[in-house]
Each structure stands twice: as structure tokens, then as C-alpha cells.
Amino acid sequence: MNLPRLCMRDQIRDVVVSRIQDGTYAPGARLKELELAGEFQVSQAPVREALRELESLGLVQSERYRGTYVRHITPQETREAYQLRACMEETAAQLAVPASMEDLALLQADVDAxxxxxxxxxxxxxxxxxxxxxxxxICMSGNGVMLRVWDSLGWEVRARMAIQVVHEDSRFNDAVAEHQTIVDLLKAGDGTGAGKVLRHHNETFLDSIDVPRPRTKPSAKQNDT
Structure with missing residues (x-):
């Protein structure tokens, strides 16, 4: 498979994500750097970088003597990521007010798209x-630390994994409409109201994840398996 040299790491990452998503790479499947490099006709460096990024997101795992393999992503892991996202975006909306006309125009363009x-x-x-x-x-909040944390959760990849779940949910159309409500509230200077809608917006997706809530809090010493 030939891919343009531009952003090879990102392109390899997206192909691997798609294969995990459609079942081509099942949980436990081993991902061999040399084979992937040969398939994409690149050195092992961009393959290694792509796999490291996926490992940081918990999609794959590397072990000595075993190599890199696909992890089973539990609904609970997805739920926890979106719980954190809901909190951050609610706070970001509050901090975004008063918003500049330029930011609001760009946000409106995002909604229209x-x-x-x-x-x-x-x-x-x-x-x-x-x-x-x-x-x-998140950017409009002006909080650089929050932006770095938000970016570190790899939402570009998570969105690719979750979009089918969101689209098939019966509340999808309501969730789409909420985007405009959020913009309207920010335009009116109501950051608190916009934050509440954003939180509800994220929790709509959480409700579509069928997973029981944990009975006990996770231990700080608990290792990922």
C-alpha cells in the first residue's frame, strides 16, 4: 500500500484504527512493525510512532518478548474518558465568556459544517x-493546561472509534441541534448555561454506552491489564 509521505505517522495510525474498528485487527492480534512498514513502504520509524500514539490512548499494548498487540477496549474506559471531557468542556464554556466576535464566527462555521x-x-x-x-x-477558555490535557486524550482517534455508536443512537438529532444552542448561549454571554448544555451533550453519549457503573472506586495502585 502506497501512502503520501506527508504525515505518514497519522495516516498509518488512522489505517490501524480503522482495522481495529472493523474487526480486521481483533483484540489480541499482534501488530508487527516490520510487516506494517513493508505494507506501507516506509521505514519502521513512522510505524513505531503511530503505534506509540495508539498505546498512549490504550488501543494497543506493548510487552517485552510479546511485541505490540491490540487491547480490548472496555466501555468503562470510554465512559471515563468522556466523563473527564464533560467536566473540562463545561468549565471551558464558562471561561470562554465574553467571547470575541471572531471566535463566535468560527464556532458558528463549525456548527454549520x-x-x-x-x-x-x-x-x-x-x-x-x-x-x-x-x-x-477549549481554546476559547484561554486555559493552555486544559487544552494540553484535552489534546492528550486523543479525541481524533476516539471519535473514529465512537462515531458509529453516536450515529445509531436515537438521540443523535437532538445532539446535533445542541451545537447551535451552545453557540447561541455563548453569544448571549451565558457561559454557565452553555457549559450545562455541553455537559448534557457529552452525557448523551455516555448514556449510549451500555456499561454498569463501578461499585467501588478504582485503586491508585491498580495496574492496567
Missing amino acids: VVVAAWAKDLEAFARHNLAFHRRI
Whole structure:
């Protein structure tokens, strides 16, 4: 498989994610750097970088003598990531007020693109524009630490993994409409209201994840298996 040299790591990462998503790479499947490098006709360096990024997101795991293999991603892991995202975005909306006209115009453009993609059932475009919308609100908060933490959770990859779940949920259309409500509230200077809608917006996705809530708090010493 030939891929343009530009951003090879990202392209290899996206292909691996797609294969995990469609079952080509099942949980436990070993991902061999040399084989992937040969398939994409690149050195092992961008393959290694792509796998390291996926490992940081918990999609793959590397072990000595065993190599890199696909992890089973539990619904609980996804739930916990979105719980943190809901908290951060609620706070970001509060900090974003008063918002500049330029930021609001860019945010409106993101919403318009989300709506068009939703109507066209273009899930790739929807995921891309939806991600841009949420990240822009984090940026509008002016909190650089929050932005770094938000980015570290790898929402570009998580969106690719989760988009089918969101699209098939019966509340999808309501969730799309909430984007405009958030912008309208920010335009009105109501950061608290916008934050509440953002939190509900994220929790709509949480509710679509069928996983029981843990009865006990996780131990700080608990190792990932």
C-alpha cells in the first residue's frame, strides 16, 4: 500500500484504527512493525510512532518478548474518558465568556459544517467538524493546561472509534441541534448555561454506552491489564 509521505505517522495510525474498528485487527492480534512498514513502504520509524500514539490512548499494548498487540477496549474506559471531557468542556464554556466576535464566527462555521455532515450522513466529516467545534471551545477558555490535557486524550482517534455508536443512537438529532444552542448561549454571554448544555451533550453519549457503573472506586495502585 502506497501512502503520501506527508504525515505518514497519522495516516498509518488512522489505517490501524480503522482495522481495529472493523474487526480486521481483533483484540489480541499482534501488530508487527516490520510487516506494517513493508505494507506501507516506509521505514519502521513512522510505524513505531503511530503505534506509540495508539498505546498512549490504550488501543494497543506493548510487552517485552510479546511485541505490540491490540487491547480490548472496555466501555468503562470510554465512559471515563468522556466523563473527564464533560467536566473540562463545561468549565471551558464558562471561561470562554465574553467571547470575541471572531471566535463566535468560527464556532458558528463549525456548527454549520456539523449540521451539513449530519444531514448528508457523512460520518467522517461529522466526526472531523464535531471535534473542531469542541476543541475550539477549549481554546476559547484561554486555559493552555486544559487544552494540553484535552489534546492528550486523543479525541481524533476516539471519535473514529465512537462515531458509529453516536450515529445509531436515537438521540443523535437532538445532539446535533445542541451545537447551535451552545453557540447561541455563548453569544448571549451565558457561559454557565452553555457549559450545562455541553455537559448534557457529552452525557448523551455516555448514556449510549451500555456499561454498569463501578461499585467501588478504582485503586491508585491498580495496574492496567
